[in-house]
Amino acid sequence: MDKDLENHGLNIIDIEKVYHTKNGDVHALSKTNLHVHRKEFVALLGTSGCGKSTLLRMIGGLTEQTSGTIIYDNRELTKPSAEVGMVFQKYTLFPWLSVEKNIGFGLKQKKEKTNAEIHEIVNQYVDLVGLRGFEKLYPKSLSGGMQQRVAIARALANDPSILLLDEPFGALDTTTREIMQELLLDVWQKSPKTIVMVTHDVEEAVFLADRVVVMSARPGRVREIIDIDLDRPRDYRVKSSQKFIEYKMRAFELIREESMKLMKEGI
Structure with missing residues (x-):
């Protein structure tokens, strides 16, 4: 990648997060690296406890990383700022x-x-x-x-330059959720922002994102990035296409493998 392009957008560099508890240390994230282009839509997928929301909160300056750096357009992000907007699953009005x-x-x-x-x-x-x-x-x-x-x-x-979404539609019924997904895409196309979204819904991730980042089980790290080569604008009909189904199955297989690892380890 061109070095000038690498310096722009969101850069997550060697991020680690360890929680110190009375029962011992919990290693939430391990050497996580990711580059998100300006005005790109990236979805984070992974098993529960893999550090998706922790990473999102660190980008937003709400949680401090144990080590590593988060940079946007050559400026380090260390605390909440107007440059970063965030929407949570729980209504915060x-x-x-x-x-x-x-x-x-x-x-x-x-x-x-x-x-x-x-x-x-x-x-x-x-x-x-x-x-x-x-x-x-x-x-x-x-x-x-x-x-x-x-x-x-x-x-x-x-x-904001960056919009962070943490399971924003998780509490909604299926029909409302699908309508909100299309609304979000419409709003994003009319008012482009760099978006990083956490979701447990594989179909939602593939439908919305330019790239789907599948994370490993705890300690979380980037296991695989799936480039979603589907035309925009998108509507619900793309979900029945062969390419969509193939992307969805690949993401599902990766998450299933990580879930099986957790079960074998008794976590």
């Missing part, structure tokens, strides 16, 4: 704020824009995630899928 005020919350805190500018940005994202007509409602009046749309809009409204 402020229940006392309306949809529009939740979306605009981060913009208000930064105090870099006028109220008119904030209003314009919020309206843009209300439309982008399909919540026009719901902007005055409070989270308790929204379905799970709608709440996650607000969470995604709030993260994007701050214009």
